[in-house]
Amino acid sequence: MxxxxxxxxxxxxxxxxxxxxxxxxxxxxxxxxxxxxVADRYYATYCQGLSDTQVHFATTDGLLPVHRLNREQFWRLKTNRVPDPKIAACSGLQGEAVVWFLARVREIVNEPALLAHDRLxxxxxxxxxxxxxxxxxxxxxxxxxxxxxxxxxxxxxxxxxxxxxxxxxxxxxxxxxxxxxxxxxxxxxxxxxxxxxxxxxxxxxxxxxxxxxxxxxxxxxxxxxxxxxxxxxxxxxxxxxxxxxxxxxxxxxxxxxxxxxxxxxxxxxxxxxxxxxx
The missing domain is CATH 3.40.50.1000 (HAD superfamily/HAD-like)
Structure with a gap:
């Protein structure tokens, strides 16, 4: 053990x-x-990952512009097995921002604060x-x-x-x-x-x-x-x-x-x- x-x-x-x-x-x-x-956790992870990506790629002109999907839109894509890079693209991310976002999601999805969203x-x-x-x-x-x-x-x-x-x-x-x-x-x-x-x-x-x-x-x-x-x-x-x-x-x-x-x-x-x- x-x-x-x-x-x-x-x-x-x-x-x-x-x-x-x-x-x-x-x-x-x-x-x-x-x-x-796990729907709430996956959506919360997506939202946090998107926000973190905005901050990471911020410039002197402000935050990276993104299009945050609502929960229904996000879950429809997930249940249709739409690949995560495409979900990122649908959210307005491109190039290096997509790669960083995907890595960030994998990094945080099992953090205690996000696991708390799991429901029986x-x-x-x-x-x-x-x-x-x-x-x-x-x-x-x-x-x-x-x-x-x-x-x-x-x-x-x-x-x-x-x-x-x-x-x-x-x-x-x-x-x-x-x-x-x-x-x-x-x-x-x-x-x-x-x-x-x-x-x-x-x-x-x-x-x-x-x-x-x-x-x-x-x-x-x-x-x-x-x-x-x-x-x-x-x-x-x-x-x-x-x-x-x-x-x-x-x-x-x-x-x-x-x-x-x-x-x-x-x-x-x-x-x-x-x-x-x-």
Whole structure:
């Protein structure tokens, strides 16, 4: 466990790392999107990054002129997977200002003041209770750091709901959201659960981005896309998930019904990476 972790958070991490009895089913679940609404944080990061860029490139004539997108405009671009350089261009930035802005956003997006904007998704707690009541244990597979995840769960009193957390080492991995990183993280999580004696005959992968869908498909899991996060339905459909749901609550109801009816979900759990991502 990392040094310098506060005692309360250390206890939360230790609780999450305790051995679990084997579950009858496992839901591998992304963190941002399914459980956490990051829209306010991403918009606040964009606004701060834009303001910092204005100041950095200020001249004797004044601040750099920019066009700040409103929250709706910004989020529409984000959920349509418009690249960050284009969002910067839509905001009036050019040349070196774009490069500086993008670096600044990556630098500050995980600062405590901005992480404070994260919110629990409205129906997430209800969804976790439903899954638990049906014997389905939730394993978080995320590109966020495990300490950030554990702290959020502790603050919202959701430690009980999670079997284990598989997070990233790089604090900027979640914002970059590279699919190959998620594929490898899920593969490692599945292998580790197997070593713990967990049967993976009934398992799903759920998330709100193309990285989650591609990871689930690479692992031959039934894959569920959610439209409550940073990608919209039209964009996610391009990646052909097995199912699309509005949020984790909707997905949890469907998963619970499948589990009750003993619908097979394992597609052989092969761990080969797609050629384009290997």
């Amino acid at each position: 990392p040094s310098g972790v506060p005692p309360s958070l250390r206890q939360s991490l230790q609780a999450l790392m305790r051995p679990f009895t084997p579950a009858s089913a496992i839901l591998f679940c992304d963190f941002d999107g399914p459980l956490v609404d 998704q409205p129906s997430a707690r209800q969804a976790l209770r439903l899954l638990r009541s049906h014997g389905i244990q939730v394993v978080i597979v995320t590109l966020r750091q495990s300490t950030q995840v554990a702290e959020f769960l502790r603050r919202h009193q959701l430690d009980w709901a999670i079997r284990e957390i598989y997070g990233a080492v790089d604090s900027q991995a979640a914002y970059a959201n590279h699919a190959d990183h998620k594929i490898r993280r899920l593969r490692d999580a599945i292998a580790d659960q197997g070593r713990q004696g967990q049967s993976l005959n009934t398992a799903w992968m759920v998330g709100d981005t193309e990285a989650d869908i591609l990871a689930g498909q690479a692992a031959q899991l039934t894959t569920i896309g959610l439209t409550c996060g940073v990608r919209n339905r039209l964009y996610l459909q391009k990646f052909q998930p097995d199912h699309l749901h509005q949020d984790l609550w909707s997905a949890a109801r469907w998963v619970s019904r499948c589990h009750q009816q003993a619908v097979p979900t394992n597609k052989s759990l092969r761990y080969s990476l797609p050629q384009s991502l290997s």
